[in-house]
Amino acid sequence: MKRAVLAGLRWTSLRLRLVVVFALVALTAAVSASGIAYWLNREAVLVRTQDSALNDFRQGMQNRAASLPLQPTEHDLQVSAKQMADSSNSRYNVLLVAERAPGKPIVGASDVDGFTLEDVPASLQEAVTKKQKVTGSNAYPYHLFWQRITLHGRPYLVGGTKIIGAGPTGYMLAPLDQERRDLNSLAWSLGIATFLALLASALLAQAAATTVLRPVQRLGDAARRLGEGKLDTRLRVSGTDELADLSRTFNRTAEALEKKVTDMSAREEASRRFVADMSHELRTPLTALTAVAEVLDEEEDSLDPMIAPAVRLVVSETRRLNILVENLMEVTRFDAGTARLVLDDVDIADQITACIDTRAWLDAVELDAERGIMARLDPRRLDVILANLIGNALKHGGSPVRVSVRVEGEELVIAVRDHGPGIPEDVLPHVFDRFYKASASRPRSEGSGLGLSIAMENAHIHGGDITATNSPEGGAVFVLRLPLDATEPATPETPEGDAAQ
Missing domain, CATH: 3.30.565.10 (Histidine kinase-like ATPase, C-terminal domain)
Incomplete structure (x- = not known):
């Protein structure tokens, strides 16, 4: 019973290892595929939103901000910023910065409460306002720069550029909440798909383990029966795979073992029978020899001194032979199980x-x-x-x-x-x-x-x-x-x- 329980534990352990390996492979593949898919979709969504907003903002700066007077008022900046925000399809706020006089900036925003100059990172402001050298590979002194930031726990895209020729500097702030929700939905979908793939791989692993382990279990049961002395144990062979070859090898081995054990049993039985028969046949002459030896032993004192040693030797060896025959018969009974x-x-x-x-x-x-x-x-x-x-x-x-x-x-x-x-x-x-x-x-x-x-x-x-x-x-x-x-x-x-x- 104990051996059967241990064998069952080993069988379960092997099944568990197969399931775990299948699950790990499936999990690795699913997580890798989901991670790559999420990263590609995330980049695609953000780049599409980013390009759309920045293109609208650039176009607005060219059409609205560039037409402002050289020294616009705060009202002019605010009107232009509001017009740029209202004409955009990207739902962003606009902030325009100009100078009324050197060192005296003025700011106009499409939404005063929703977007201020403090919301723009200092590094982005520095990059936007920094005049670059015009070369053969750089045709403009100012460029459009952008950055993704988080304000008050929400994701935003902030961008900025400066109008060439003493024009205003413009900044835009586009919320990315919708994109984040879309990406979260995508992550949940990929997570559910990964779980389903893992579950499917576990079921497939169970089926594969059953297919592989059932012949192995039969082979183990047959080996145990063979070890218990049931030498006529054979396996039913079907198929042409490696397990079928193993079953055929087991059957050939069991057949050879049965033949060898049968031959050895026959020879051992013949040897036991020979010893038993020999011991039995020796008892009759030994009885006579023992009787004669006892008589000679009693008459030892009256024997010729020349033959007395020979008589003592005969008596001693006869007794020894009698003990040996009795012992052989006893051993034969043990060997025969009687x-x-x-x-x-x-x-x-x-x-x-x-x-x-x-x-x-x-x-x-x-x-x-x-x-x-x-x-x-x-x-x-x-x-x-x-x-x-x-x-x-x-x-x-x-x-x-x-x-x-x-x-x-x-x-x-x-x-x-x-x-x-x-x-x-x-x-x-x-x-x-x-x-x-x-x-x-x-x-x-x-x-x-x-x-x-x-x-x-x-x-x-x-x-x-x-x-x-x-x-x-x-x-x-x-x-x-x-x-x-x-x-x-x-x-x-x-x-x-x-x-x-």
């Missing part, structure tokens, strides 16, 4: 004491366990685990071996520690491997190399585990962790002999 638990309520202290006493280890093992710690386990398999761990500690670490028992929550913890040299660091990862022996120079040790592996399998079937470490004080420490209640259904089976290494 091993089952026979559960019972066990007093852990009594179980460990019985294991130690049966094998005559009482003098070499120290037990730290409170009586009354009960667990529902398979006593035979627990005995196998303890026999292997304690026997391994006695063999490789030496006595005294300390066995301690504690309960952590719902878990039983049994630690087996020896006082030997410990386990080499390169050996630690392999101590539970089958047939692994730390010393290659001693291949004929008494153990079969299967004891710790069988102990681990018995821990796993209980739902537990075994770990191996080195103690800081010296020696190896094996820690067995088992649930206090192994609830796996039990299937009765014939008890087997010890699997001690």
